[in-house]
Every structure is written in structure tokens, then in C-alpha cells.
Amino acid sequence: MVHQWTEAKTLIGKLNNKGYQTYIVGGAVRDLLLGRTLSDIDIVTAATPKEVSKLFDKTVQLSNQHQTVLVREGQELFEVTTIRGTSFVEDMQRRDLTINSLAMDEHGDLVDVVNGKRDLEFKQLRSIDAKARMTEDPLRMLRVARFISELGFSVAPNLFNTIKENHPLINKVAVERVVKEWVKVLKGADRKDALRFLVETGLYQSIPGLSLHAKAIDELLHLKSLVNESESICWSAFCLCMNVPNEETLKQLNLSNELLRAVKVRMYYYQKRKVHSWSDMDLYDSSIDVAQDVEKLRFLFGLPAQDQSKLKAMWDSLPIHNRSELAVTGGDLLQEFKKEQGPWLKDFLLRAEKLVIERKCLNEKSIIIKELRKCEHC
Template sequence: MDGDTVRIKNIPNEFKLALPILRKIEAAGYEAYFVGGSVRDTLLNRPIHDVDIATSAYPSEVKALFKRTVDTGIEHGTVMILDHGTGYEVTTFRTESGYQDYRRPDKVTFVRSLKEDLKRRDFTINALALSEDGQITDLFGGLADMKAKIIRAVGNPEERFNEDALRMMRAVRFASQLNFKIEPQTLSGIYDHSQLLKKIAVERIHTEFVKMMLGQDAQNGLTLMIKSHLYQYVPGFTSRLIELQKIANAPFDLKNEVQVWSLFTSNFRFQREQIALFLKNWKTANKIINDVILTTELIFQIKSQKVNNLNLYWAGRQNVLNAVDVLSRSLNANLDDLLRAYDRLPITDKRQLNITGGELIKQKILSPGPQLGKTLAELERAVVLGQVKNQRSALIAAAIALNKE
């Protein structure tokens, strides 16, 4: 078989744990290799996530070798093996053809050839196979591209992106995460096929986009999205080129998904309802939407220098931290003061109020009803602003005063 070979002397523990599976398949006379992202990340000294195995054995042959298996994607040749403590996905070497929906193959053909299997993969750095003795099989120049820090499609980029349009987002995500460049022909293929991104489910784009924005060179990822026109085919970005360019040209270092979206919503000057609609279109979780609203509102208050204890209290410590992180690279203000101010708040949760509705009823200050809730909210506000001490006697006195008015 042609191609470069490199041997890894100390294979990571994640692979060692799966070696019994590889050996059992090989002992039955088939080929088996570790493939994909885990091999790439090993060579780049990055943490390994999923250990995937590819084999020349057909699914029925794999199932005959192991006691406990699950058909996780049997039509695409994938069987989950459960009888070694951890679940490992084992996929038969295959070729694919006919991509009507620009995402999934219409036809999958099982083959015995590793080369045919690696040929259908997205990028050269992901088309590497690792054998049980630590030998890397590289048939498409993935090792050289890794060394040169290049993302290159396997074979013809036009074909790869027609097969699966999500690969275009994966390319910009890898460029961001790994701090690699996309080679010209591959980038040109993304530009020519960017409109195919419309065919991909938003949830899948969402995952790649957030990973891209949390990468070590996220500005590069965003710049590539603008350059290749991918930005035109994701929710809410089409008419925002000027703001997107501004974001891509400014330094930022984001730590979580709330910060990712808050960077955009604050630059787009979105209000509460606009944020909710924008993020619903991105199929974002409700908890994230709520935190983005609170973080964005706090960012506006910080920028206009109108932050009080109540703003910090309603945002909550994590969202104060989110706002500080989003602004830390672009604002010269001493943002650490905001966290210190939050930590000095008399209470950070209404459950810390030293009086309950039940006690106010018991003291015959109030009866059950809307006025009770209103009074508790007023007391909470007054305590946060330092107008009333969080002591039972002071709170009772304040409640009496409030209800005399």
C-alpha cells in the first residue's frame, strides 16, 4: 500500500483500553484500525474524545465475534461493541455514493479495502489509520499537511462538499480549533458551494459554529466564514456583514456558549425579544437564551457606565463573569471591580432574604394575595441596594412601612 508511515511509540491509554477489540477482530483474520479524529488529536497532543475503529469485517462478521453488540448505525456499517466495559463503535470499511440531501449517502457499499474507506473521508488530517502496533497509515498526505498546519480536502473538494455540505463548517471549525490554514483549492470549494449549507439542519451547524467560536483562533474561523460567504447561510447573519467584520477584527477570547452568543447579540445591539428570536432560529437551549439575554443587558449597562448592584444581582455571578469575559479584550475599564462588587452584595438569591411570606402573614402584616408577592419583591430590591439591612426586625419594619403607604 502506498503512503507515508509513522510509528507512535507510546499509544495513549484510550487506545490501549480498546486494544482487546482490535486484537479479537484481527485474530479472526480481518483488518482493524483506529481512525479519524482520535488519531489526529494524538499526533497533535490534544485530548482524545471518541475512539473509533474501522475494520474489513462486515457488520454480521463483527457481531459474530462479540457477545454484546448494539446496531447503532447498522445500515452504514456501524456496530457498538459493549463487552469490554466501554462502548466502542466499530464501522466496516465502506464506499458511499449518491448524496441527494448533501448530507447522507443514498448508497453505502461495504468493502475490504482500507484505502477505499479513507478515500471517502473529509480532510487529509482525518484520513489517518492507526494499527495496534502504533503504526500510522497515511495515504493522502495527512501527516505532511499536519506538519504544515493545513486543512485540505481528501481528493476533489467539490466532491467532498457535495457529499456532505456540513464539511464546509467543519473546515472553518478545524482552522479555528487547530490554528491551521485552509489550503486555496479547499477554500475555493467552500466558496463555490457555500449555498449548500442551507440544506443542513441548523442544529448541526450550531454545534460546529460554537466549537469554532471557542477555538484558539476563532477570529480566523469567523473571517473564513465571511470570506467564503458561509455567513450568508446561517440564521440572522445575512444582513450583518459590517458587524461581523468588526467582531472578526477585534480581539476576543470566549470560554462558553453564552459568551459566544452574547458577543454577537451585543454587537448587533439586540434587545430581549430580538435575542430570543435570533437564538430560537439557531435552535439554542432555553437556559442559554435566558443567560444570553441577562449577559447582553449587563454588557450594555457596563458600556454606558450605568451598572448598579441590582443589575449585577439580576444577572447572577456567572453572567457577570460572562459579560466581563466578552468585554475584557475590548474595554479598558477595570472589569474585575464588577466581580468584587457582585461578591459584596448583601444577598445573591431571594432565598437568602431573612423573612418569608409565611412569617409576614403570621405577624398579621399581610394576607395571602398579590400584595404579599409585591412586598417581598420590594424588600428583596431594598436589601440588594443596601436600603434595608437583611435582618428580620429591619425587614418586618420595612414591610409595615411599605404597607402603610
């Protein structure tokens, strides 16, 4: 990230040298002042997208609502956005929060036209014209909760009251945008304060897709920290708190197919784990990653969890870990049993896996086939 910062200053210098007022803005400046891991570096400039594209060799015009160009400087890529409004000051005043309205020039000097540095020092979330900022993009209300969760900041009274009065507007925001912010709310170190904010403002009732209710909020308040946990664990924990009954409810969140599958399998084995300990077959079917996540979920919900090292030792001791390690293949079975390909083949391969995993026979081709012959007419 230090290298990226250097390249950003070089890019800014090139624009400034051509007479275009240019700054690093937003989250990167905020996080630098807070001593946090730097986020992506965004740049704002007085140059138009056309002027930016002429100045740099490698650019791509982004098709978003802002006039943004993706620029390569050295080995780094930066989003360079044309100043919104009539001036740089107006642009900074129109951003969601003052702590995200800080800027830095090519020399590393802070430019603060909204007293954002003071709000950082006071650990306060504040907006310039809160009603205008929150209503022009209602997702910003959830972003406030996200910054409470991530930073532990308080909310200025005017901003708090604005969200309390206007929270129904967020219901029109696309679920995909909500999902990205919500997982950050869940993962923050001060998640509980953020959840209380959602309740106190009534915002939780209006967030689309999540279908939050008082009981779920209470479950989330008692859940152990999700800091540094994967998205799979965060969404699984959330769905368990919500008591999500079926796949359709999950699909309403528009999660990726990969994440959707990951959450479903973890929830399935979490419920199964309530009934009994891990069997060799369950461990094989689920995979070590899923099993370890299930135990993490049990810990998060205050249930006794199996030691991760013991679980890994159990996994390591399995005769095979996936079908590719099985000593027989579908081709072998077709040749040995002289049958046309059909549903029986899948059944026999599953039986072979079960025989080996449950140590009822060695993982040797001739032995597996001999055992399968015994149950050929079962």
C-alpha cells in the same frame, strides 16, 4: 485519555483476531500526531454491526446514517463503524479531509493511504475529490473553516475553489448542525483567518441561521480571542456583533433553552453596564457568574472592564446572595399580614430583598416586617 487509548487497542485486537480488519481513525489520530489533546476515539472495522454485537457483551446499535455500534471495552465506550464502500482504502478516501483520513492499528503504527501525514506537515487542508466530498455533505464547507480556526492551516486551491463555487448548498443544512461547528470556529486561535476564508469564498452568505453580514464579520475580526471561553460568552459575543434585536432571532439558532436564557441575561446586563457601574441590586439580580461574564465581554470588545477580584469582593460583601438567605419567607408574610395569597406576596418579597440588599434594613425577620408595614399601603 491514555487509558482510553489502551482500551481502544484492546478492542481492535479482539476484532483483528476474528479476522476483521480494524483501525482507530480520524480526529484522534490527527490530534495525536499534532500533539494536541486527544478527541474521542472512533474505530472503523470490516465487521458488520451484527458481527460486532456478537463479539462483545455490551453494545448498543446507534440509529444514525452509518452502521455504528456503541461498544463498551473495560470502562470505556467506543463508536465502532463498519467500513463504508468496498474497502478500507475507499472509506478513507471518502472522508472530508485527508488529515481526518489517518488511521492507526492496534500496535500504534500509522496507516496513511491518502498522504494525510504530509498534509499535516505542510499544514494544509485537502480533500480527495473535493467536489464530491463537499457536496455530499455541505456542512463540511463550514468544517473547513473550523479547522482553519482551530489549526491555522491553509486550504488547498482545489478545495477553496470548490467551496467558492458550491457554497449555496450549505443553506439546506440543519441549523442544529451549523451551531455546533460555528461555536468551534469562534473559539479557535486562528478565528480571524477562518472569517477571512468565509468572506473570500462567499460561504458566510449561505450559512443557515446565522444571518451573517459584512458588518458583523468586521466586528468579529476585531473581537479579542475567545479561546477557552464558555459557550455562553461565545454566543453572547456573537449576538452582540450581530446586533441581535430580539429573542426570536436567537431562537432561530435552536440553542438549548438553558443556553438561550444564559445568553439573554448576559446581553441584557451588558447593555445595562454601558450606562452605569454595577449596583448592589444589579449584582444580586444577575449573579456573580453573569457579572463576571459581562466584564469579560467588555474586555473582549475593548471596553474598560472592572477587575474580577474587586467584583468578587463586592459580591462577597452583599448581605444575602439569594432569596433562600432572606430572613423572611412567603409563609411568614402570609401569617403576619393576614392576607390571601396573591400578587402582593411576590411584590413584598422583592421589596424585602431590595431593602436588605440596599442595606436599608438588617436581614432580620422582625426588622424586615416592620419596614414592609411602612409601605403596606404604598
